[in-house]
Amino acid sequence: MSRLSRLLLYTGIVVVLGLLVYFPGRKAARAHVNYITATTDHPLLCTSCHLYTQKTGFISKMVNADYLSPFNLAVSDDGKRLYVVAQEANALLIVDAESQKVLKRINVEKKPHSVILSHDGKRAYVSNQWADDVSVIDLESQKVVDSLLTGNGPAGLALSESGQYLYVVNTYTSNVSVIDLNTGKEIKRLTAGDDPTGIKLSPDGKELFVTSRRANIVPYGDPVVTELTIINDSTRRVVEYKDMVSAYMMENVAFTPTGDLGLVTLIRPKNLIPAIQVEQGWMMTHGFGVIDRKNNNKVVQLLTDEPNSYYSDPFGIAVTPDGKKAFISNSGADRISVIDIDSVRALIARATPEMLKSYPDNMGLSSHFVIKRIPTGANPKGLTISPDGKKLYVAETLEDKIAVINTETLEKVADIDLGGPKRITVARQGRRLFNNAGHTFQNQYCCYTCHPDMHEDGLVYNMSGKDMGRNVTNTESLRDIGGTAPYKWTGTNQSVYKQDGMRFSTFLTRTEAFSYDDLDALVAYIITGIDYPPNLLYNPNGELTAAQLRGKEIFERTVDNFGKEIPPIDRCITCHPPPYYTNRKLEYVQTLSKTDDSILFDTPHLNNIYASAPYLHDGRAATLEEIWTVYGKGDKHGYVNDMTKNNLNDLVEYLKALRSPEYDNQKVKIHQASVKPN
Amino acid sequence: MNRFRIRIFLIAAVVTGFSLILLTSCNKNSQEGLIIITQVSGKLQNINYVNGNSCRYIPQSRISAFDPADPERSFKVLTTAFYSARSPEVSCDGKHLLFAGQLKANDPWQIWEMDLGSLKTKRITSTQNNCTDPAYLPLGEVVYSENLPNDSLKSGHSLYTGNLDGSDMKRITFNPHAYFASTVLMDGRILSVSRKVYPKNGKSLLMAMRPDGTKCELFYRGPDGRAITSRAWETSGNNILFIESDENNPENDKIISVNYNNPFASRKDLTTGTEGAFHSLFPENSGKLLVTYRKSADEKYALYEYDPEAMKLGKLLLNNTDFDILEAVEVNVHHRPRKMPSEVHMDIKTGLIVCQDANLLDPALASRKQRLPETAQIEIIGVDSAMGDFSPEPDGSFYLRIKADKPFRIRSIDSKGNVIQSCDWLWLRPNERRGCVGCHENPELAPENRIPMAVKKSPIGIPIHVSKIKEIMIDTE
Numbered sequence A: 001m002s003r004l005s006r007l008l009l010y011t012g013i014v015v016v017l018g019l020l021v022y023f024p025g026r027k028a029a030r031a032h033v034n035y036i037t038a039t040t041d042h043p044l045l046c047t048s049c050h051l052y053t054q055k056t057g058f059i060s061k062m063v064n065a066d067y068l069s070p071f072n073l074a075v076s077d078d079g080k081r082l083y084v085v086a087q088e089a090n091a092l093l094i095v096d097a098e099s100q101k102v103l104k105r106i107n108v109e110k111k112p113h114s115v116i117l118s119h120d121g122k123r124a125y126v127s128n129q130w131a132d133d134v135s136v137i138d139l140e141s142q143k144v145v146d147s148l149l150t151g152n153g154p155a156g157l158a159l160s161e162s163g164q165y166l167y168v169v170n171t172y173t174s175n176v177s178v179i180d181l182n183t184g185k186e187i188k189r190l191t192a193g194d195d196p197t198g199i200k201l202s203p204d205g206k207e208l209f210v211t212s213r214r215a216n217i218v219p220y221g222d223p224v225v226t227e228l229t230i231i232n233d234s235t236r237r238v239v240e241y242k243d244m245v246s247a248y249m250m251e252n253v254a255f256t257p258t259g260d261l262g263l264v265t266l267i268r269p270k271n272l273i274p275a276i277q278v279e280q281g282w283m284m285t286h287g288f289g290v291i292d293r294k295n296n297n298k299v300v301q302l303l304t305d306e307p308n309s310y311y312s313d314p315f316g317i318a319v320t321p322d323g324k325k326a327f328i329s330n331s332g333a334d335r336i337s338v339i340d341i342d343s344v345r346a347l348i349a350r351a352t353p354e355m356l357k358s359y360p361d362n363m364g365l366s367s368h369f370v371i372k373r374i375p376t377g378a379n380p381k382g383l384t385i386s387p388d389g390k391k392l393y394v395a396e397t398l399e400d401k402i403a404v405i406n407t408e409t410l411e412k413v414a415d416i417d418l419g420g421p422k423r424i425t426v427a428r429q430g431r432r433l434f435n436n437a438g439h440t441f442q443n444q445y446c447c448y449t450c451h452p453d454m455h456e457d458g459l460v461y462n463m464s465g466k467d468m469g470r471n472v473t474n475t476e477s478l479r480d481i482g483g484t485a486p487y488k489w490t491g492t493n494q495s496v497y498k499q500d501g502m503r504f505s506t507f508l509t510r511t512e513a514f515s516y517d518d519l520d521a522l523v524a525y526i527i528t529g530i531d532y533p534p535n536l537l538y539n540p541n542g543e544l545t546a547a548q549l550r551g552k553e554i555f556e557r558t559v560d561n562f563g564k565e566i567p568p569i570d571r572c573i574t575c576h577p578p579p580y581y582t583n584r585k586l587e588y589v590q591t592l593s594k595t596d597d598s599i600l601f602d603t604p605h606l607n608n609i610y611a612s613a614p615y616l617h618d619g620r621a622a623t624l625e626e627i628w629t630v631y632g633k634g635d636k637h638g639y640v641n642d643m644t645k646n647n648l649n650d651l652v653e654y655l656k657a658l659r660s661p662e663y664d665n666q667k668v669k670i671h672q673a674s675v676k677p678n
Numbered sequence B: 001m002n003r004f005r006i007r008i009f010l011i012a013a014v015v016t017g018f019s020l021i022l023l024t025s026c027n028k029n030s031q032e033g034l035i036i037i038t039q040v041s042g043k044l045q046n047i048n049y050v051n052g053n054s055c056r057y058i059p060q061s062r063i064s065a066f067d068p069a070d071p072e073r074s075f076k077v078l079t080t081a082f083y084s085a086r087s088p089e090v091s092c093d094g095k096h097l098l099f100a101g102q103l104k105a106n107d108p109w110q111i112w113e114m115d116l117g118s119l120k121t122k123r124i125t126s127t128q129n130n131c132t133d134p135a136y137l138p139l140g141e142v143v144y145s146e147n148l149p150n151d152s153l154k155s156g157h158s159l160y161t162g163n164l165d166g167s168d169m170k171r172i173t174f175n176p177h178a179y180f181a182s183t184v185l186m187d188g189r190i191l192s193v194s195r196k197v198y199p200k201n202g203k204s205l206l207m208a209m210r211p212d213g214t215k216c217e218l219f220y221r222g223p224d225g226r227a228i229t230s231r232a233w234e235t236s237g238n239n240i241l242f243i244e245s246d247e248n249n250p251e252n253d254k255i256i257s258v259n260y261n262n263p264f265a266s267r268k269d270l271t272t273g274t275e276g277a278f279h280s281l282f283p284e285n286s287g288k289l290l291v292t293y294r295k296s297a298d299e300k301y302a303l304y305e306y307d308p309e310a311m312k313l314g315k316l317l318l319n320n321t322d323f324d325i326l327e328a329v330e331v332n333v334h335h336r337p338r339k340m341p342s343e344v345h346m347d348i349k350t351g352l353i354v355c356q357d358a359n360l361l362d363p364a365l366a367s368r369k370q371r372l373p374e375t376a377q378i379e380i381i382g383v384d385s386a387m388g389d390f391s392p393e394p395d396g397s398f399y400l401r402i403k404a405d406k407p408f409r410i411r412s413i414d415s416k417g418n419v420i421q422s423c424d425w426l427w428l429r430p431n432e433r434r435g436c437v438g439c440h441e442n443p444e445l446a447p448e449n450r451i452p453m454a455v456k457k458s459p460i461g462i463p464i465h466v467s468k469i470k471e472i473m474i475d476t477e
Helices: A003-037 A046-050 A057-063 A341-349 A353-361 A426-434 A502-509 A516-528 A546-556 A624-629 A645-657 A661-665 B003-026 B363-367
Strands: A070-075 A081-086 A091-096 A101-107 A112-117 A123-128 A133-138 A143-149 A154-159 A165-170 A175-180 A185-191 A196-201 A207-212 A225-232 A237-245 A253-255 A261-269 A284-292 A298-303 A314-319 A325-330 A335-340 A370-375 A380-385 A391-396 A401-406 A411-417 A460-462 A472-474 B035-041 B062-066 B084-090 B096-102 B110-115 B121-123 B131-137 B141-147 B157-163 B177-184 B190-196 B204-209 B217-221 B226-228 B239-246 B249-259 B277-283 B289-294 B302-307 B312-318 B323-330 B350-357 B377-381 B386-390 B398-403 B409-413 B419-422 B433-438 B460-462
Touching (some): A070 A112, A070 A380, A070 A391, A081 A391, A091 A112, A123 A165, A154 A207, A165 A196, A175 A196, A185 A225, A207 A253, A237 A298, A253 A314, A261 A298, A284 A314, A284 A325, A298 A341, A298 A353, A314 A391, A335 A341, A370 A411, A546 A645, A624 A645, B035 B084, B035 B312, B062 B084, B084 B131, B084 B323, B096 B131, B110 B131, B131 B157, B131 B177, B204 B226, B239 B277, B277 B323, B289 B323, B302 B323, B386 B460
Parallel strands (some): A112 A154, A154 A196, A314 A380, B157 B177, B398 B460
Antiparallel strands (some): A070 A081, A081 A091, A091 A101, A123 A133, A133 A143, A154 A165, A165 A175, A196 A207, A207 A225, A225 A237, A261 A284, A314 A325, A325 A335, A335 A370, A380 A391, A391 A401, A401 A411, A460 A472, B035 B062, B035 B323, B084 B096, B096 B110, B110 B121, B131 B141, B141 B157, B177 B190, B190 B204, B226 B239, B239 B249, B277 B289, B302 B312, B350 B398, B377 B386, B377 B409
């Protein structure tokens, strides 16, 4: 056989074999993609799921990038320097406000949240939300000189009028640490509303307002109430918990220069109403609360939304030194809403009590006081105004830039590039989509709205599956859910792809579905980009306490307290095996209510379960204990009725210690005693 | 010719051919920039906007096109094969034209599509009824108005949607209103001029609804004495523009602008200071408007450019002493609206509606310190019969399962039997779930966040005498 004939023969064999593999292979790939995406026309892109969803390793490094994600910022008294918290870079950036250049990058601890400058301008304090401390930075040497221990999840920061005390808002333990800066020690911890973040000292130096984000846990149907905590600065005691009715997600607070009004950003959710439409503010509305300090802290809530356009996820708020304008960053709408404060005063002054009742739900009122919507880059968050009041600085979190806005012309005059990666990775694009309400009808809400910090908002919604008033569901966390399919309480979604696909648009966002490119990006972000915070409160270093160890034994036990074997299906470990503590199956746990359709429930994952109250599919259990003391009497949700109270306490202690396996291989910083500042 | 030259020749021919293919395929749409108009000869009839017959079906109207750079030489009648044609709308890619037309004098008006390159037409609708005012829906669908003279629902013109190949035509409005002059908003909804025609004629309103006919709601209501008489157009600046006529002064038709975000509080007259009547408008990409306008009733409507910022009439683009120019559109490539998902399920025969509080006081009334009596009874009324009555829950809520695609009105009645409030005609599509805040409802009002007591019970079936409807429920989420 000639060389040519052999070549042709081999080529023919290769082609035939190739075809033999190609046709059934393609058919199998099609079936696989159809199953995962729950569609029949998704392009057969293996990269969608097998490249961009890699969490670790070489490929992950190639397809992802290290962004800065500026989150909050402060400006020096002379207006020359900006101090920008780069949340994903775990750093504080010092920026020259005139040349608009980054002068220095100072590494701090994990997930920095806020920055504040000392009264003399010599130090910066940066709260590190995932490290439970505050980095003290000497601004002259531009070095971290101290680390102040705080409670769990430090976020907002404020200094006392004297400058001696630093107030640190601990988000995860819902309290405020008071740190004496002379000693560097925490002297007391004040209980705040649930999930607090923002804090501000009033201009008269008398009170601090602390905003909280989560509503008090109440039985489904009771009003949504979130607390604004008011602290007396001189006594350092809480003087009032102000109820903000029908509102939550109060991210930040500001005062007018005279201090007569406090302004807090807020969202007014509609979780108690059947989720049957988006039109007419039926799911979420957004605005701010006006607290009249001269009138017994009377609150009036106003919406910044309009009847056909919503400005989702208000975050930052800042007032000009002349007290004329307030700026609110609508982080889900990529806009700054500019509020004319005199118009707000006039609107409230001329309202009858009947009118005031309707104000919080009236979307037409915004035309009276919103004087401009200024477009920004992706996901505007923290705001600060230059001391002369002429410039507003906006942290464009998913743009890696700081927008500079002229407060007179209300135009963006510059964008300060902080030097993050220029390419937008697939996962980064997914994060932008996650945080942007553009994919919901009339921009009413984004994924982030119900999943703040990519977690959950603590509310129970009436999703009206088959009928209004039925099938209420507790919002589930999105942290590290890649390995926990299926999704939804009913377990009907086999992939994140299906969860966020066509049906999601039909019944939740109620507008055009995500394009496949966008869906690929969103899935990539959800699967790879959302980590658990470290469980510093209950399990900082993997070493369980004695109680937790006893609880672990109970969790894994096979016999009860009387030596009788527990059927495998009634053992905790059967349905909740590590590493995610879910068997990813549907189970019957005797928690079906009269308003539920008869279904089995997807077994939820349990890592960081301490941070996900309320519990059970409809949020009826306010605490982990209640799962068994109130709702576990039939022994179908684990065999517990032989337990003593101490046994249950131990079990709960162990459950609270569960954390992401990712932290098992990481070194955890051991806090050293604080150094007394010079 | 030697072999080498032949090769060179062949290669050159192939290269030229491919180049031509490349060049022609990359060429912009050659029709872009053309202006397409509707012309009508003779004297205009008195316009009746209620039944639409005299303004929608104008005999011997024709659609023409011209290049504004050279109107005279470029002028061309596009619908020479038609006895009458009007209501042009250009597709998003700028390559096709929808219009209403009749081939012969006694033919019903139908919806047609024209390829603007070849000028070939294809018929989209096939019905014995008159059809008019077509508009492109995203991804190969169309919406239009069809006159239903013997409709049991007593409607005038109803809206229909379907595919551009003529398949899957379906009615989407089901109440005694006439729906005309639809436009498709960028949010994907249909915006129509709507007017109640039964039991008596009502005011013309702009109503917005999803393309499956669900969630129909008031978008804009003009001041008393004004009527919306043209199609509305959405501008790139987020405004909705249309013509409003003065019911007492027919030669004072104005261009009105409302902002999409808040149409109830943003009405602006863009023609303040300009005397005369505007008949139609079209927003150009440049920000200027094409308007058909006449200074007095003695003149014919001519085509002008109009500057809405300066509020000034601009260049005269075309006039003809024999023809009124009634409509104009520019051929351009524009963004397609969003494709909305649908919750309609034709296997379901009912829809659900919840009202949160029948006693809710409109803030406008509250500002006048007005009090209304407490609602004791809710009455549901059909076109020609009562459909049921019942007491609302103590919190004022009620929850109904209503036969789909049937018009109904809701009336609140006090303990003495007096009617407190009556809302306009509604309908629900099969499987539609809908909510309203209250009977004295202000469209700017979002619902209060509380569980309506009514949804803790099963819905009341309407009509009550056939309330035992057994049917499958579709799990929607």
